[in-house]
Amino acid sequence: xxxxxxxNVSKKYGNQFALKNLSxxxxxxxxxxxxxxxxxxxSTLLYLLGGLxxxxxxxxxxxxxxxxxxxxxxxxxxxxxxxxxxxxxxFLLPSINCMKNILLPxxxxxxxxxxxxxxxxxxxxxxxxxxxxxxFPYELSGGEQQRVNIVRALSLKPQxxxxxxxxxxxxxxxxxKVTLLLQKLSLEFQSxxxxxxxxxxxxxxxxxxxxxxxxxxxxAQRAPDAAPxxxxxxx
Amino acid sequence: xxxxxxxxxxxxxxxxxxNFKFALGVWLGLSFSIAVxxxxxxxxxxxxxxxxxxxxxxxxxxxxxxxxxxxTLDTDTLKALEGLDxxxxxxxxxxxxxxVVEGSSKGVAVKGVxxxxxxxxxxxxxxxxxxxxxxxxxxxxxxxxxxxDEVVLVLAKGNKSMEGLPLLKNFIVQGIVDHGIYQKDLRFxxxxxxxxxxxxxxxxxxxxxxxxxxxxxxxxxxxxxxxxINDKRFILxxxxxxxxxxxxxxxxxxxxxxxxxxxxxxxxLILQIIVVxxxxxxxxxxxxxNEKKSREIFLFQxxxxxxxxxxxxxxxxxxxxxxxxxxxxIIFVAIFNYLLANLPFLSLPGDVYHLARLSLSLDVSDxxxxxxxxxxxxxxxxxxxxxxxxxRSILYGLRKEFS
Numbered sequence: 001x002x003x004x005x006x007x008n009v010s011k012k013y014g015n016q017f018a019l020k021n022l023s024x025x026x027x028x029x030x031x032x033x034x035x036x037x038x039x040x041x042x043s044t045l046l047y048l049l050g051g052l053x054x055x056x057x058x059x060x061x062x063x064x065x066x067x068x069x070x071x072x073x074x075x076x077x078x079x080x081x082x083x084x085x086x087x088x089x090x091f092l093l094p095s096i097n098c099m100k101n102i103l104l105p106x107x108x109x110x111x112x113x114x115x116x117x118x119x120x121x122x123x124x125x126x127x128x129x130x131x132x133x134x135x136f137p138y139e140l141s142g143g144e145q146q147r148v149n150i151v152r153a154l155s156l157k158p159q160x161x162x163x164x165x166x167x168x169x170x171x172x173x174x175x176x177k178v179t180l181l182l183q184k185l186s187l188e189f190q191s192x193x194x195x196x197x198x199x200x201x202x203x204x205x206x207x208x209x210x211x212x213x214x215x216x217x218x219x220a221q222r223a224p225d226a227a228p229x230x231x232x233x234x235x
Numbered sequence: 236x237x238x239x240x241x242x243x244x245x246x247x248x249x250x251x252x253x254n255f256k257f258a259l260g261v262w263l264g265l266s267f268s269i270a271v272x273x274x275x276x277x278x279x280x281x282x283x284x285x286x287x288x289x290x291x292x293x294x295x296x297x298x299x300x301x302x303x304x305x306x307t308l309d310t311d312t313l314k315a316l317e318g319l320d321x322x323x324x325x326x327x328x329x330x331x332x333x334x335v336v337e338g339s340s341k342g343v344a345v346k347g348v349x350x351x352x353x354x355x356x357x358x359x360x361x362x363x364x365x366x367x368x369x370x371x372x373x374x375x376x377x378x379x380x381x382x383x384d385e386v387v388l389v390l391a392k393g394n395k396s397m398e399g400l401p402l403l404k405n406f407i408v409q410g411i412v413d414h415g416i417y418q419k420d421l422r423f424x425x426x427x428x429x430x431x432x433x434x435x436x437x438x439x440x441x442x443x444x445x446x447x448x449x450x451x452x453x454x455x456x457x458x459x460x461x462x463x464i465n466d467k468r469f470i471l472x473x474x475x476x477x478x479x480x481x482x483x484x485x486x487x488x489x490x491x492x493x494x495x496x497x498x499x500x501x502x503x504l505i506l507q508i509i510v511v512x513x514x515x516x517x518x519x520x521x522x523x524x525n526e527k528k529s530r531e532i533f534l535f536q537x538x539x540x541x542x543x544x545x546x547x548x549x550x551x552x553x554x555x556x557x558x559x560x561x562x563x564x565i566i567f568v569a570i571f572n573y574l575l576a577n578l579p580f581l582s583l584p585g586d587v588y589h590l591a592r593l594s595l596s597l598d599v600s601d602x603x604x605x606x607x608x609x610x611x612x613x614x615x616x617x618x619x620x621x622x623x624x625x626x627r628s629i630l631y632g633l634r635k636e637f638s
Contacts, residue, residue, distance in 0.1 A: 052537060052629050073541045080539025091534045095250035096243050107239040108539045 003028040003159070003192050004049060009058035011044055011215075018044040019055070020215040026160075031183055031193040033203040036212035042196045043164055045212070049194065050162050051079045063159065080109040084153035084191065086182070088165040092137035092145055092152075099133040102152045109156065116155050123151050127181075142169060146178060154189055161186050163195040167202055179205050240540070244548045245555070247531045248524050258556075261513075261520045265560040265609075268513040270567030272506045272605050277568065277595030278575075279499040283492055284596045289415030291484045293423075295325070295356045295445035296464055299471060299481040305440035315474045319467065322449040325352035326441040328431050333389040334370075334424060335403075336378050343374065343424045345388065347431030356447055359412050363427045367409035373420035375411045384408045388424070390434055402434055461485070510609050514616045517556065521549065521617065525624050536629045549621050557613055561606045568595060 004026035011019040019041045026032060036042045047053050048060055051067055060067045062082065070078060079085075092101045099120070106116040124130045127147045132140050140148065146166065153161060163182060167175035179195070179202050186193035195202070203209055211218040249258045305328075308316070316324065328347035333340045350362025363369050368386060370378075380386065390402045406426070414420050432438060448467060464483045471481045485492060525532065536545065572595040 047630060050537070073543060076536070076539050076541030076544065079537060085537055091530070091537075093243065093247050093531060093534065095246040100239075100243060104240075104243060104535075105538045107243070108535065108544070113239075 001028045005061040007059045009055040011055050017215045022217055026192055029190055031206055032208045033206035034196045034210045035203045040212040041215040042212050046162050046164055046196050050083050051075045082159045084158035084161045086149055086153045086163040086166050088168040094137050097134055097136050098148045102155055105156050120151055157189055158191055161191045161193045241551050248528050257520055261516050262559055264516050265513040266563035268509040269564035269609055271509055273568050274571050275502055276601050277597040278593055279495050281594045281596035283495055287485055292357050293414045293419050294484045296448045296484055298445040299479050300443045301479055305437050305442050307440050320449050321446040323355045324446040325349055325356050327443050328441050329443055335387040344422045345424045347426050347428035349428050361425050363425050368406035369410045369425040371420035371423045372411050372413045380408050382408055514612050542625050546625055557610055
């Protein structure tokens with residue numbers, strides 16, 4: 001079932017088209033890689049899907065909701081509850097400890113912190129970073145910070161998990177591990193996963209790929225030789 | 236907005252040492268500028284209230300004198316005055332004399348008083364014994380006099396005879412009194428009324444009557460009190476007739492007091508400039524934070540903070556700064572008040588200012604007025620910038636990261 005519909009979307013920055021007449025669909029609980037060279041518009045697409053910006057032309061519908069019709073507060077609520085962001089540079093606030101960083105989306109959205117904290121503790125334990133929660137981000141390694149980032153992104157069980165070059169700072173071995181982790185967690189949390197990457201080896205792990213070039217969709221493919229997605233965990 | 240979000244937001248903004256120092260400087264600057272306005276208003280109010288207090292405690296609440304000089308009050312007048320229910324009424328004689336001590340002399344206003352009633356009127360122990368004199372503390376300092384010293388008082392005789400020679404009489408200094416008004420401390424000397432009357436040859440006549448109202452109002456509540464005094468004054472004038480002048484205690488310095496009140500208002504307006512300058516510092520600080528922390532601000536928005544929420548965060552930060560500045564300005568004012576009362580080089584030339592020392596006098600309405608005016612300036616100056624900051628795209632902070 002289609003969760004996200006991108007219809008003829010264009011986005012311009014200055015005189016430059018970042019996206020031009022782009023159309024694609026993301027299915028519920030699907031896992032997608034968005035591949036392209038630098039400047040192809042893949043990050044712009046991600047930000048539009050995440051409600052961080054609005055297209056100049058065209059329409060983006062998420063779960064029947066037209067993003068261009070949302071006002072500022074509704075868009076903020078959309079980002080808070082429906083989207084989980086994982087950025088390349090972690091973006092953890094250095095002035096508060098990791099647990100507070102993880103609880104930030106819940107506090108911003110006015111959600112009850114108790115259940116979110118409980119889930120965060122469980123997930124942190126699963127990811128092996130329980131001991132990091134009381135520490136400040138600058139006390140952690142890059143890998144630990146990325147895992148805290150992941151816990152934060154999943155704290156409100158988002159419908160869509162958007163990852164902007166999550167393995168950009170990692171070596172190939174850790175890139176594979178993080179990619180596998182994201183795929184596994186998105187299945188567990190029943191989130192749609194979209195990963196922006198320029199790394200073909202990361203993109204290979206996804207059944208569905210969108211290849212962008214110069215702001216346009218070059219191809220949408222299912223690679224026959226891609227490794228099958230990991231099975232959904234038994235509840 | 237939850238307290239947790241604001242706490243995280245504000246911690247994020249001033250986390251860096253440089254940001255923290257900037258915040259500290261802005262806070263201290265705004266506190267100090269608020270304190271300057273409060274202190275200026277306080278000094279002026281303090282000047283007026285000190286002066287009025289000193290005048291009230293040396294003249295009584297009201298006094299009257301005759302245009303034709305010495306007088307006695309007839310029975311009917313006395314009865315009418317009793318009917319006005321004054322707490323205390325005292326008669327006195329005032330004249331001019333020279334006080335001579337070991338060859339040096341000084342012109343003084345010599346006052347012959349009935350000790351018990353005059354002491355009750357002024358609240359000071361001014362009850363001269365026969366052959367003794369009580370002088371102001373400035374006079375004592377200038378003439379280097381202390382209790383027990385002998386002085387000579389040189390008076391012109393009353394117009395009972397035309398002998399032309401002054402009258403000299405020795406007195407012992409019985410005590411030294413502090414009026415709180417420099418001029419009075421420098422010029423006044425007190426004798427027993429009957430003694431001065433004999434010296435002047437005026438028998439039982441007096442040339443001044445002073446009284447205190449029975450209403451018990453503290454010195455600080457001047458507006459209500461002065462209104463009551465004026466009412467009594469008009470009644471007294473009706474009773475005494477046109478030969479008499481009835482004056483309230485502040486009469487001698489009324490022009491000065493009025494001038495100070497007007498100046499207080501004008502200077503208060505001008506000093507707003509200092510506050511405005513400090514607020515531009517606040518504006519610079521906010522602009523600096525908005526640029527330097529654009530990445531962190533982007534993150535808050537990416538995680539779901541709306542533009543309205545972001546505006547609220549900035550507003551809460553400004554309000555917090557305002558509250559902190561107002562609070563700390565009270566400490567600055569207290570420090571300044573202490574220094575004003577205690578540092579030697581902050582004493583005033585009494586012959587110019589009539590008071591040797593000032594203290595700040597501020598009531599709640601002064602604080603509220605100043606604090607609220609600062610808040611209004613803060614909101615006016617900062618709101619336009621906040622509006623412009625909010626207009627910026629969310630992705631600005633992200634793009635800055637990669638620029």
